[in-house]
Amino acid sequence: MTIDFWGLGLQTLNVLILVWLLSRVFWRPVAAAITTRQEAAQTILDDANMAQGKADALLAELNTARAGIEAERQTALAKAKTDAETATKATIADAQIKADNLIAATKRAIADRAATARKQHAAQAADLSVDIAAKLLSRLSGPVGHDAFLGLLVEAIAKMPQKDSAALVATGTDIDLISAEDLGKADKAKISNALAQALGKMPAVNFVTDPAIIAGLEIRTPHFTLHNSWRSDLTDILKELKHVA
Numbered sequence: 001m002t003i004d005f006w007g008l009g010l011q012t013l014n015v016l017i018l019v020w021l022l023s024r025v026f027w028r029p030v031a032a033a034i035t036t037r038q039e040a041a042q043t044i045l046d047d048a049n050m051a052q053g054k055a056d057a058l059l060a061e062l063n064t065a066r067a068g069i070e071a072e073r074q075t076a077l078a079k080a081k082t083d084a085e086t087a088t089k090a091t092i093a094d095a096q097i098k099a100d101n102l103i104a105a106t107k108r109a110i111a112d113r114a115a116t117a118r119k120q121h122a123a124q125a126a127d128l129s130v131d132i133a134a135k136l137l138s139r140l141s142g143p144v145g146h147d148a149f150l151g152l153l154v155e156a157i158a159k160m161p162q163k164d165s166a167a168l169v170a171t172g173t174d175i176d177l178i179s180a181e182d183l184g185k186a187d188k189a190k191i192s193n194a195l196a197q198a199l200g201k202m203p204a205v206n207f208v209t210d211p212a213i214i215a216g217l218e219i220r221t222p223h224f225t226l227h228n229s230w231r232s233d234l235t236d237i238l239k240e241l242k243h244v245a
Contacts, residue, residue, distance in 0.1 A: 174206040
């Protein structure tokens with residue numbers, strides 16, 4: 001077997017020329033295109049990485065904002081709950097105060113009504129008692145009663161200040177002597193003499209009958225009244241009873 005060195009050399013030269021042509025005509029444009037593609041891909045990758053970074057930063061910011069919103073929501077809920085509890089307690093306290101005031105006012109009203117009713121009942125009882133006493137005492141009038149009231153009248157005149165008794169004697173009009181029933185001549189004379197001795201002078205006496213005094217002897221002038229009867233005593237008793245009630 002023989003080797004054709006010329007043919008081998010020509011083939012080798014052809015390969016070298018082909019390689020040179022490929023490197024000059026084809027490979028460089030392809031390499032440049034590949035490089036351009038690589039650079040573009042790298043640019044896209046860089047942009048993608050930058051966008052990813054921005055997205056990550058935005059996501060982190062969003063998560064932070066979301067956490068802040070959640071915290072604010074929890075704070076707002078807690079504050080709303082506290083405000084609601086405070087408002088509820090204030091409403092309950094205000095309602096309790098109003099209820100207590102209403103109960104107190106009702107108790108006072110009941111107590112006032114009860115006190116008024118007691119006073120009215122006491123006054124009615126006092127009026128009834130005095131009326132009963134007046135009816136009972138009206139049955140006891142008579143000569144013995146006249147003598148007793150005449151003695152009380154003389155005693156009351158004796159206790160009067162000197163100027164009052166002198167004014168009574170010096171009055172320009174007759175002295176009205178009030179009795180519950182008509183008096184006989186003997187009783188009138190006896191009373192006139194007793195008044196003359198008590199006053200030191202015989203006054204002009206005008207005898208008047210007034211059953212309203214029940215029993216007794218009273219002196220009346222336009223400016224003076226000397227009470228001395230069961231009616232006046234019962235009136236005083238009635239005033240005391242109503243005052244105590």
